[in-house]
Amino acid sequence: MTATLADDRSVRLSAGPLVRRPKTTRIAGMMLAVPATVFLALFLLVPAVRLVASGFLTQDAHGALGGPVTLAHYVHFFGTALYSHVLLVTLRISLLTAAIAALLGYPVAMVMVRSHPAVTRIVTFITIAPLIVSVVVRSYGWQLILGNGPTGILNWVLLSLGLIQTPLRLLYSETAVVIGSLHVFLPMMVLPLASALGKIDPHLEEAARTLGMPAWRVFHRVTFPLSLPGLAVGFTLVFSLTAGSFVTPAMLGGTNAQMLGNLIDQQITAVYDWPFGATIATVLVLIVVGVNLVSMRLLEGRRRMPATS
Amino acid sequence: MVALLGPSGCGKTTSLRMIAGLVQPTSGEIFIDGRPVTGIPVHRRNIGMLFQNYALFPHMTVAENIAFGLEARRVSRAETIERVNDVLQLVQLGGFGDRMPAQLSGGQQQRVALARCLVVEPALLLLDEPLGALDKSLRESMQVELRALQQRLGITTIIVTHDQDEALTLSDRVAIMRGGRLEQLGTPTEVYEMPASRFVAGFIGVSNFFRGRVERRDAGEARIVTATGEALVVEGGAADHDEVTVALRPEAIVIEPLSDDACDAANSVVGSVEQVVYRGFVRHTYLRMDNGETLIAFQPSRPGSEGAAVIAPGARARARWAAGSNRIVRDERAG
Numbered sequence: 255m256t257a258t259l260a261d262d263r264s265v266r267l268s269a270g271p272l273v274r275r276p277k278t279t280r281i282a283g284m285m286l287a288v289p290a291t292v293f294l295a296l297f298l299l300v301p302a303v304r305l306v307a308s309g310f311l312t313q314d315a316h317g318a319l320g321g322p323v324t325l326a327h328y329v330h331f332f333g334t335a336l337y338s339h340v341l342l343v344t345l346r347i348s349l350l351t352a353a354i355a356a357l358l359g360y361p362v363a364m365v366m367v368r369s370h371p372a373v374t375r376i377v378t379f380i381t382i383a384p385l386i387v388s389v390v391v392r393s394y395g396w397q398l399i400l401g402n403g404p405t406g407i408l409n410w411v412l413l414s415l416g417l418i419q420t421p422l423r424l425l426y427s428e429t430a431v432v433i434g435s436l437h438v439f440l441p442m443m444v445l446p447l448a449s450a451l452g453k454i455d456p457h458l459e460e461a462a463r464t465l466g467m468p469a470w471r472v473f474h475r476v477t478f479p480l481s482l483p484g485l486a487v488g489f490t491l492v493f494s495l496t497a498g499s500f501v502t503p504a505m506l507g508g509t510n511a512q513m514l515g516n517l518i519d520q521q522i523t524a525v526y527d528w529p530f531g532a533t534i535a536t537v538l539v540l541i542v543v544g545v546n547l548v549s550m551r552l553l554e555g556r557r558r559m560p561a562t563s
Numbered sequence: 564m565v566a567l568l569g570p571s572g573c574g575k576t577t578s579l580r581m582i583a584g585l586v587q588p589t590s591g592e593i594f595i596d597g598r599p600v601t602g603i604p605v606h607r608r609n610i611g612m613l614f615q616n617y618a619l620f621p622h623m624t625v626a627e628n629i630a631f632g633l634e635a636r637r638v639s640r641a642e643t644i645e646r647v648n649d650v651l652q653l654v655q656l657g658g659f660g661d662r663m664p665a666q667l668s669g670g671q672q673q674r675v676a677l678a679r680c681l682v683v684e685p686a687l688l689l690l691d692e693p694l695g696a697l698d699k700s701l702r703e704s705m706q707v708e709l710r711a712l713q714q715r716l717g718i719t720t721i722i723v724t725h726d727q728d729e730a731l732t733l734s735d736r737v738a739i740m741r742g743g744r745l746e747q748l749g750t751p752t753e754v755y756e757m758p759a760s761r762f763v764a765g766f767i768g769v770s771n772f773f774r775g776r777v778e779r780r781d782a783g784e785a786r787i788v789t790a791t792g793e794a795l796v797v798e799g800g801a802a803d804h805d806e807v808t809v810a811l812r813p814e815a816i817v818i819e820p821l822s823d824d825a826c827d828a829a830n831s832v833v834g835s836v837e838q839v840v841y842r843g844f845v846r847h848t849y850l851r852m853d854n855g856e857t858l859i860a861f862q863p864s865r866p867g868s869e870g871a872a873v874i875a876p877g878a879r880a881r882a883r884w885a886a887g888s889n890r891i892v893r894d895e896r897a898g
Contacts, residue, residue: 460585461618463605466635466683475631479622 308532317526327533337517337534344513345541347428348497351435355443355492356485358436363447363484381444389438393505396434400424400506426508434502439495443488450484451477486553490546497542514538564713564720566730569740570766575723578740579689582721583612595687606635608687611680611718615692617672619664625651625675626660632683650682653712670701677709681716688713690722694729706732727767731755739763756812760893764810771811771858774894784886786829791854794829796886808894815888816860818848821879831883832858836876848874850882858882 309327311319331337366377384392399407402425409421424430454477462472500515507513514534521531567575580586582593584605593601600608611632619628626647633643651657654674664672673693680688693709694702710733713720724730730737731751739746739754739762747759758764761772775789787795787807795809821833834852841864850858860882874880 455616455618457614457616457618458620460583460605461612461614461679462620462631462635463585464583464608464610464612464689465632465679466606466609467631468604468606471635475634476620480620 305532306536308529309536311529313527313529317528319529327530328537330530331533331537340512340514340517341537341541343428343511344497344515344538345545347431347435347503347511347513348493349545350428351432351439351496352443352489352493354432355436355440356447356489358440359443359447359488362440362444363451366444366448367451378448381441384437385441389501390505392437393434393502396430396437396506397425400430400433402426425506426510428507428511430506431503431511431513434506435492435496435499438499438502439492442491442495446484446487446491447481448484450481450487454480482553486550489549489553493545493549494542497538497545564710564722564734564736566734566737567721567723567740568727568730568737568767569725569746571725573740574743575725575740576691577743579612579691579721579723582687583610583689584608609683609685610687610689611683611685612689613673613676613680613691613693615695617664617676617696619672619675619679621664623664624660625656625662625664625667628664628675629660629679629682631679636683646682650678653681654678669697670705673697673705677712681712681718685718688718688720690720692723692725695724695726702729709733731767737767739766741766757890758810758892761808761810761895764890764892769813769859769861771813771816772894773809773811775807775809777805777807789854793832793852793854795889796829797889797891798886807891810890810892811884811888813847813859813861814845815884816858816862816882817884818850818860818862818874818880818882820874821881828883830886830889831881833879833881834858836874836878836880838876839874848880850880 308319310323310325312322312324312326313319362377362381366374366381369377401407401409402421402423404410404413404421406421406425408424409418412418413421424433458476458480459472462476463469467475497513498515499513500519503511503513504516504519507516514537518531518534518538521527521534525531567578569575577586581588582595584600584603588601591601592599595608595610620631623631629647629650630643633646638646647660648657651660654677656671656674656678659667659671659675664675667675673696677693690709694705697705706729722730722733724733735750736748737751737754738748741762747754747763749757749759754763755767758767758770761770764770764772773787773789773793773795775787775793775795777785778788778794779786783798785797787797787809789795797809818836832850832852834850836848837851837857838847838849840847840849844864846862846864848860848862850860852858
């Protein structure tokens with residue numbers, strides 16, 4: 255009985271600097287992280303290092319990688335108009351998707367947070383539901399809807415209603431990829447936004463309104479700034495996932511809206527130029543990391559600005 | 564300054580939120596300065612509302628928080644700076660303008676929240692349990708400060724509280740609410756000394772209650788006899804019905820050792836002392852009356868004369884009080 259009491263106390267006070275858990279407990283605690291760490295080291299870190307290294311190696315006639323170390327692949331990538339264009343398209347599609355996801359996501363997240371619990375549950379389910387269906391299936395669906403001929407569902411509807419005279423050319427375009435990506439990644443925006451909005455004390459908005467601000471200005475001055483951490487997470491997620499996507503641009507973008515992912519696929523599986531594929535992959539990852547750092551910095555900076563002004 | 568006082572869930576906060584416009588009343592009208600405001604949205608009512616948790620904007624400095632209402636009213640930058648500085652002086656937080664709310668203590672945050680309300684010169688100041696989150700000593704000093712400030716500025720103020728001391732200390736008039744209805748509206752003295760109902764008498768302070776029949780009505784007084792035979796004389800005596808409830812404040816009762824004389828006098832009961840609780844300046848005596856009910860009496864302790872007046876638990880004693888202390892109250896339970 256006394257032993258149990260003592261144990262309880264040591265656990266409760268373990269955060270304090272004066273009380274330490276027994277050494278064996280601490281080691282046992284660290285051991286718990288070992289399997290995952292080993293797994294990640296073996297199957298993520300090592301291949302990643304090899305991938306980056308491949309981009310600086312030369313491939314001989316038999317396809318084996320070796321010396322000399324070279325920057326030729328990078329020069330080739332940035333020197334060729336086609337590749338720069340694909341890079342630009344990738345950035346444009348990803349930024350646009352993330353931005354539109356934010357615009358669409360805010361109202362949904364607001365409803366999710368502010369409504370009756372039953373409504374919240376339904377909206378949450380509807381938001382998450384697309385994740386249950388495979389990306390391939392969803393992209394096929396969009397192919398049917400956006401089909402360029404008069405038989406594409408959207409074109410057929412618009413033509414029947416007399417709203418357009420000639421079929422729209424939506425499929426195999428950047429627009430189609432943005433639409434498809436939005437459909438897939440919107441939950442990644444809504445969920446962090448809802449979480450951030452849910453943490454805002456409703457009294458803050460009430461206080462702002464009693465102080466004389468109409469509702470839309472309250473959103474601008476109070477709700478939006480306080481939800482920025484959620485927006486930062488959502489934006490990062492949607493941007494990164496879109497930039498790295500492969501299936502959606504392959505099925506909805508065709509050759510008009512190729513993205514870096516498709517380029518990598520071509521280089522590895524069709525051209526068998528592994529060093530160049532590795533180069534593109536490295537560029538892709540660096541860009542994603544770079545954009546994320548910039549967006550985080552902007553959002554964080556905005557949030558901290560009042561403290562320094 | 565009016566206090567809305569009542570137990571939790573009695574509708575006082577809801578009333579305040581209706582005045583603010585944060586919730587719509589299902590029926591009835593709300594007037595501010597004689598102007599109906601029921602249909603006017605919150606942001607055009609020109610009110611200041613102080614929330615229990617202060618609701619300071621965590622992403623803005625103290626100065627930006629205070630300037631918020633001026634920003635909403637599109638006041639010029641120069642005037643904003645001047646008014647913010649003035650009000651910071653007023654709440655004794657000069658020089659704190661650049662701090663973030665999280666860097667302030669509870670009392671300081673409270674003052675910022677108050678300054679944020681005051682700077683817009685509201686027609687009406689609404690305080691929702693403003694001192695509930697502060698510890699006792701800070702609460703008492705803030706009560707005094709708040710009262711002084713409100714009187715100096717002369718802003719009509721409505722304060723919601725469940726703390727009767729706070730209501731009595733701060734306000735000119737107290738509205739006691741129960742179950743969404745107003746029980747009594749009066750000055751602190753009125754609601755304490757002349758409670759209108761059994762609920763008010765029991766909610767503000769402590770009361771003893773007697774139920775009885777009016778036996779005789781004379782000019783200026785009435786004689787009431789309870790079911791178990793105790794006789795009470797009530798001044799004023801204007802009881803409409805025969806069954807009445809009489810409230811009696813414990814501090815009006817004198818406890819004395821049993822003596823032979825006047826054993827059947829009105830406004831006097833005999834019983835055995837059950838418990839005596841020493842509470843510093845006052846002594847609570849619980850007297851078990853012969854009819855089985857307990858009577859509470861508060862008697863001032865007089866340091867120096869210790870012992871002589873104290874009647875030990877178990878002893879028989881007499882409680883008596885002046886007729887003027889009896890107060891007939893409305894009693895919902897009596898039907």
